[in-house]
Amino acid sequence: MSQWRLRLILFCALFGANIYFLPRWADWNQNSRLNLVLAIVDDGTLHIDKYYHNTGDYAEYNDHVYSDKAPGLSFLAVPVYALVKPVLHTEPARSLIWRLSSSDSFGATLNSEGTGLRDEKVYYAVVLYLVTIVTVALPSAALGVLIFEFLALLTRNNAASLLTALLYGLATSAFPYAGSFFGHQLVALLLFGAFFVAFCVARRGLRPGWLALTGIMLGYAVISEYPTALIAVTVFGYTLASVPRRQLGPALLILVAGGLPPGLLLMAYDLAIFGTILPIGYAHSALYTDIHSQGLISLVGPNLPALWGISFSQFRGLFFVSPILLLAIPGFVLWARQRSWLLELGVCLWAVVSFFLFNGSSVMWHGGFAIGPRYLLPMVPFMAVAVGVPVATWLPFLWGRVLIAVLSLWSLGVIWAQTTGGQSFPDWSQQPLWQYSLPRLLAGDIARNLGMIAGLRGWLSLLPLMLFLAAMVALLLWQLRSPSDLREASIETAPTATRDEATAY
Numbered sequence: 001m002s003q004w005r006l007r008l009i010l011f012c013a014l015f016g017a018n019i020y021f022l023p024r025w026a027d028w029n030q031n032s033r034l035n036l037v038l039a040i041v042d043d044g045t046l047h048i049d050k051y052y053h054n055t056g057d058y059a060e061y062n063d064h065v066y067s068d069k070a071p072g073l074s075f076l077a078v079p080v081y082a083l084v085k086p087v088l089h090t091e092p093a094r095s096l097i098w099r100l101s102s103s104d105s106f107g108a109t110l111n112s113e114g115t116g117l118r119d120e121k122v123y124y125a126v127v128l129y130l131v132t133i134v135t136v137a138l139p140s141a142a143l144g145v146l147i148f149e150f151l152a153l154l155t156r157n158n159a160a161s162l163l164t165a166l167l168y169g170l171a172t173s174a175f176p177y178a179g180s181f182f183g184h185q186l187v188a189l190l191l192f193g194a195f196f197v198a199f200c201v202a203r204r205g206l207r208p209g210w211l212a213l214t215g216i217m218l219g220y221a222v223i224s225e226y227p228t229a230l231i232a233v234t235v236f237g238y239t240l241a242s243v244p245r246r247q248l249g250p251a252l253l254i255l256v257a258g259g260l261p262p263g264l265l266l267m268a269y270d271l272a273i274f275g276t277i278l279p280i281g282y283a284h285s286a287l288y289t290d291i292h293s294q295g296l297i298s299l300v301g302p303n304l305p306a307l308w309g310i311s312f313s314q315f316r317g318l319f320f321v322s323p324i325l326l327l328a329i330p331g332f333v334l335w336a337r338q339r340s341w342l343l344e345l346g347v348c349l350w351a352v353v354s355f356f357l358f359n360g361s362s363v364m365w366h367g368g369f370a371i372g373p374r375y376l377l378p379m380v381p382f383m384a385v386a387v388g389v390p391v392a393t394w395l396p397f398l399w400g401r402v403l404i405a406v407l408s409l410w411s412l413g414v415i416w417a418q419t420t421g422g423q424s425f426p427d428w429s430q431q432p433l434w435q436y437s438l439p440r441l442l443a444g445d446i447a448r449n450l451g452m453i454a455g456l457r458g459w460l461s462l463l464p465l466m467l468f469l470a471a472m473v474a475l476l477l478w479q480l481r482s483p484s485d486l487r488e489a490s491i492e493t494a495p496t497a498t499r500d501e502a503t504a505y
Contacts, residue, residue: 003152005479006148006162006476007145007148007149009472009475009476009479010162010165011142011144012472013473014141014165014169014170014178015138016465016468016469016472017170017178017465017469018136018169018179019133020450020465020468021176021448022125022129022179022450023125023128023132023179023180024180024423024424024425025121025125025448026054026424027425028056028057029057029069029181029368030181030182031051031054031057032048032052032057032058032067032068032069033067033069033073033074033077033181034074034124034131034181035051035052035055035058036048036067036071036074037074037077037081037127037131038127039051041078041081041082046066046272047064047066047273048067052065056286056287057069057285058285058286059284059285059286060284060286061273061274065286066273066281066284067281068281068284068285069281070183070224070226071224071266071269072183072187072221072223072225072262072266073135073181073182073183073186075223075265076135076186076224077134077135077181080131080134080135081130084130088123088127100126100453101121101122103452103453104455105452105455105456105457105461106448106452108457109423109445109446109448109452131181132180132181135186136177136179136180136181136182136186137179139185139186139189139190140169140174140178140188140189141169142193143169143185143189143381144165144166145165146189146192146193146381147164147165147168147192147385147388148161148162148164148165149161150196151164151165151385151388151392153204154385154388154389155388155389155392157392157395159395160388160391160392160395161388162476162480163395163404164384164387164388165384166476167384167408167411168380168381168384168387170415171322171324171408171411171415172321172372172380172384172411172415173318173321173322173372173374173376173377173380173415174381175415175416175419176371176415176425177371177374182374183225184225184378186221186224187221187224187225187228188377188378188380190217190218190228191218191221191228191231191232191235191351191381191382192381192382193217194217194218194235195214195235195238195344195382197210197214198211198214198238198239198242199242199344201214202242202243202343203242208247208250208251208254211239211251211255211258212254212255212257213258214235214239214258215255215257215258215260216258216259216261217258218232218235218236218255218259219232219259219260219261219262219263220262221378222263222266223262223263223265223266223279225378227358227359227375230354230355230358231350231351231355231378231379234347234350234354235347236255238343238344238346238347239251239255242343266279299358299361299363300363301361302357302360302361306359306360306361306363306365307360309366309373310356310359310365310376311373314431314433314434315366315429315430315431315432316365316366316367316370316372317372317373318373318376320414321371321411321414321415321418321433322372322415323410324387324404324407324408324410324411325384325387327390327391327404327407328352328383328386328387329386330389331385331386331387331389331390332345332348332349332386332389334389334390334393335389347382348382348383348385348386349386351382352379352382352383352386354379355379356376356379359373359375362375369424369426369427369428370425370426371419371425372415372418417437417438417441418432418436420462421436421437421438421439421446421447422440422445422447423445423447446458446459446461449461449462449465450464450465451463451464
């Protein structure tokens with residue numbers, strides 16, 4: 001069996017699913033980030049004075065308006081928009097935009113009290129979609145492949161690793177945000193990718209020079225979502241702890257050299273706007289000042305309402321929308337009992353615990369209109385790795401298959417209901433599945449998607465995606481047709497290595 005074919009089919013399946021639904025329109029978070037992209041490319045400026053009326057996520061300083069978001073994702077989208085902008089102004093592109101603006105399928109999804117599909121609105125929606133494909137959807141699909149790759153090495157079970165990667169990509173909140181212009185999925189790739197590169201240097205014989213990529217990814221993750229410093233520092237420490245002592249100095253220099261450019265970029269950005277190298281955008285936010293002023297920029301310490309809200313509540317609970325992630329708890333225990341790859345176990349466990357406690361300390365833990373606790377998304381890949389351990393261990397047993405199937409089906413059902421039901425992510429309804437998403441699904445209010453470009457409406461617009469995913473799953477099963485793949489069941493077969501063997505280049 002070709003591992004490369006498995007990786008390619010998995011990537012295509014996730015990428016196709018990620019790009020099928022269009023980014024939500026009139027979303028403050030996405031608009032704030034896109035406004036900065038438009039300002040840089042169209043106007044050659046960092047302020048968003050011309051655009052901020054479409055968002056409430058902005059900062060006011062010295063008579064100008066700026067995005068109050070970490071700028072990493074917007075910076076990455078700038079060259080994408082700069083490249084596609086000339087194409088969008090050609091006659092064929094203008095004609096396509098005009099056809100979309102007069103589309104009955106899209107028109108049926110609009111608010112009857114809104115302003116309709118004006119050409120300008122469609123143009124910006126197309127820009128938002130294109131930059132999202134490159135900066136979010138593509139990295140998210142690549143992340144699924146990295147999770148598969150790491151688990152295949154850890155468990156030596158391709159079937160379980162593939163199943164876990166698919167569940168991560170399609171049955172957690174990673175799915176809706178893989179098609180949205182938020183920073184969460186980009187930083188999830190950057191953090192886990194940095195960890196994976198460091199892991200390959202430590203245990204797979206990759207040359208130490210690749211640690212520069214680890215440094216770049218960690219640095220860019222931090223300037224894209226500031227709280228990810230909690231995980232970035234841990235991966236940084238893991239990298240240094242896993243190299244031979246004689247290589248510690250060079251490894252440190254390589255990591256710092258890689259992380260320095262993103263840091264300098266952020267400093268230059270903040271210096272140009274606020275006259276300081278510190279990221280203080282939220283300190284000048286025009287709205288929610290009462291929330292930002294509580295504690296340390298809305299951080300008041302871990303509290304039970306927030307911890308319950310992001311874990312088990314129907315409102316934004318991670319384990320309500322994706323109970324398959326509960327398998328991470330026995331997963332960490334099983335992994336620890338094997339006494340192998342304990343440094344990697346420590347990184348994954350800290351990523352999960354630290355982000356839970358951090359977001360459980362915030363007054364803004366709910367994340368506004370959202371599917372699940374979106375602020376936790378950067379740590380979910382590290383959690384998915386732990387999920388893969390019991391999947392690999394229990395898959396051969398009937399009770400294990402039943403348990404995994406039940407958790408998977410609920411996770412798929414809730415995530416897809418909340419992703420497809422309605423034209424925005426679930427609102428402040430305390431039971432969004434029952435009070436927001438399902439009523440919209442039953443009414444045929446399906447989120448805007450590529451099927452509507454072909455003139456398909458409502459539920460019928462989902463048919464091309466269902467056929468595509470069915471074909472991808474069939475291809476994956478065909479690649480896994482060898483019975484031996486299903487019998488390789490347990491983490492007990494995972495390779496172990498001594499410190500010297502693990503760090504030998």
